[in-house]
Amino acid sequence: MLTLEQAHTIAVETLAEGKRRGYAPLCCVVLDAGGHALALLRDETASIYRPEIATGKAAGCLGMGFGGRELARRAATMPTFFTGLQSAFPKGMLPVPGGVLIRSDQGVLLGAVGVSGDTSDNDEVCALAGIAAAGLTADTGA
Numbered sequence: 704m705l706t707l708e709q710a711h712t713i714a715v716e717t718l719a720e721g722k723r724r725g726y727a728p729l730c731c732v733v734l735d736a737g738g739h740a741l742a743l744l745r746d747e748t749a750s751i752y753r754p755e756i757a758t759g760k761a762a763g764c765l766g767m768g769f770g771g772r773e774l775a776r777r778a779a780t781m782p783t784f785f786t787g788l789q790s791a792f793p794k795g796m797l798p799v800p801g802g803v804l805i806r807s808d809q810g811v812l813l814g815a816v817g818v819s820g821d822t823s824d825n826d827e828v829c830a831l832a833g834i835a836a837a838g839l840t841a842d843t844g845a
Contacts, residue, residue, distance in 0.1 A: 705733070705805060705813040709825035709837040710741035717818055717833030718744055721825075729820035729829060732757040733805075736814050738765050738794060739763070753819045754840070759795030760802030760826075761817030766792050768812075770844025771827065802828030804842035805834055813839065 710733040717731040730753030735741050745753055755761035764770055766788075769777070778798035778828050795803040800823040805813045816834060818826035827843060834841040 705735050705741060705839075706753075707741055709839065710735075712816070712817055712837040713830075713833040713839075714742040714744040715833075716836035717816065717829045718746060720829040721746075721821065724744065724825070724828070725827065726821040726825050728753075729818055730754050730757045731830070732761050732817045733832065734758070734761045734765060734815050734817070736765070736812050738762055741814070749820050749828075755795065756797060757793075757801075757817035759797040759817065760799065760819065762792060762794035762817040763788075763796035763798055764802040764804050765812075766796065768804075770842045771798065771802035771823070773802045773844030774802065775800065776844075787796045789814035793824040799823040800843065801830065803827060803834065806840040806842050808840060810840070811827050822826075841844035
């Protein structure tokens with residue numbers, strides 16, 4: 704089970720990595736395996752819909768069981784299907800990097816992180832740093 708302490712570490716370290724790298728202001732959402740938010744941090748200068756975007760990235764990964772990179776590949780080959788998923792996923796679905804599954808060392812799914820604010824690739828870099836800081840394993844779908 705993903706703990707509140709782990710989720711908090713992920714969110715704090717994700718935003719800190721963005722600042723260290725000079726990225727645009729970020730928002731990080733950490734969802735547990737059931738899709739419930741454990742942590743949400745938004746840089747005070749990040750734009751107003753970043754929490755919704757970050758949640759859509761994380762929730763889409765949980766809903767489909769793949770990291771954002773794999774979702775992006777599948778969306779490119781099945782655009783009509785992925786467009787239809789928008790109405791089926793109550794928290795949204797954004798099939799792009801920046802949505803990362805969180806796994807235990809044994810590969811058990813614990814939750815997902817969604818990051819928004821910079822490019823999707825840079826968002827993912829920050830998510831990876833946050834997950835590593837919590838001592839967990841990231842699954843980007845690469």
